[in-house]
Amino acid sequence: MNPDKKRLRRTMMFLNAQKPALIKDPYIYRPDSLMLDLEDAVAENQKDAARFSLYHALKNIDYRGCERVVRINGLETPFWQEDIRCAVAGGCDAIRLPKTESAADVKRVESAVEEAEKEFSIPEGKVLIMAAIESARGVMRAMEICEASERLFGIALSGGDYTKDLHTHITGTGIELMGARQNMVIAARATGVQCFDTVYTDLDNMEGFRQDVETIHLMGFDGKSIVNPRQINIVHEIFTPSEKEIIFSEKVVREIDRKRAEGIGVFTVDGKMIDIAFYDGAKRTIELAKASGVYKGDL
Ligand SMILES: CC(C)(COP(=O)(O)OP(=O)(O)OC[C@H]1O[C@@H](n2cnc3c(N)ncnc32)[C@H](O)[C@@H]1OP(=O)(O)O)[C@@H](O)C(=O)NCCC(=O)NCCSC(=O)C[C@@](O)(CC(=O)O)C(=O)O
C-alpha cells in the first residue's frame, strides 16, 4: 500500500491553478494539502493556460512537504484526460475527481492515471486518487465509490453542487448537509478510507466557520476542504489533540496494558470508567498527535 494514503489531511486548501500569485508559494501558510484547481475556479477558455501554469509549478516549485492534489475537470468534459496527463507528468501526488457518481467513474480515472504513469516513467502506484461527491446519486453510492480503487485515499463532500442537486442551498446551519455528511463518513469508515467535509465560503464569518468545523470534527471527518489561508488555524486547532486529551489517552493506554496483565477488565482513569473499548480511540489520539507534530511522550 502507498503509505501516503493515510497521511494527515486536516486542511486541503483549494487554489486556482492558473494564478501565479496563488500557486507560487502557498506552502507558507502550512496547510496539510494543496488542491490546485483546474475545474470550476478556471474559466472555460482558460483551461490550456491553467494546465500550462500547473505543469510548470509542479515541476519547479518545492512545496515543502505540502501534498499536491490536482482537481481535474469532470468526466463529462473534454478536458479531464489532458488534465491527468499534465498533472502526472508534473509529479503531482494525487488527483481529485469532481462530481463522482459511481465506482465506474473512479475506475476511468484510475486507468488514465496508470497510463500516464507509464508514459512519463513515474513509479507505478505513486499517484493517489480522491473522489469528490457532489450529487444525491453520488451520496447514495458512497460505499461503492470508496471501494473502487486501491489508489483511492478518500472521499470529499462538495456542498455547493450537492445542495443544488438536492434543490436547496447552503444555509450556514448545516441542516441541508446532515444526511450526506453522515452517510459519507459512515461509508468511509466502513471501507477504511478518509473523509473530508466541504468548503465554507462565508469568509468573514469566522465564528460560523468554527462551529462548522467543530460539528464535522465530532461527526468523525478527517479534515475539511478550505478556500482561504485564514481558515487553516481554526481547523488545525480543532483537529489536533489538545495536551489534556493526549495526557488522558496516554494514561488510558498505559492503564489498559497494565490492568490487562493483572487480569482486570474494567477500572477508572481520572474518575471515568475505562475498559478495552477505549483502547483504539486512545491510540488513535496519540497517533494523530504524533502526525500533527505535538506529541512529546514515549508511547
Ligand atoms: C476567495 C478568494 C478569491 C478570496 O481572496 P482574497 O484575496 O480576497 O482573500 P484574502 O484573505 O484577502 O487573502 C489574503 C492573502 O492570502 C492569499 N490567498 C487567498 N486565498 C488563497 C488560496 N486559496 N491559496 C493561496 N493563497 C491564498 C491572497 O492572495 C492574499 O495574499 P497576499 O496578497 O500576498 O496578502 C481566495 O481565497 C481564493 O481564490 N480561494 C480559492 C477559491 C477556489 O479555488 N474555489 C474553487 C474551489 S470551491 C468549489 O469549486 C465549490 C465546490 O466544488 C467545493 C468542493 O468541492 O468542496 C462545491 O461544489 O462546493
Ligand SMILES: [Mg+2]
Ligand atoms: Mg463543485
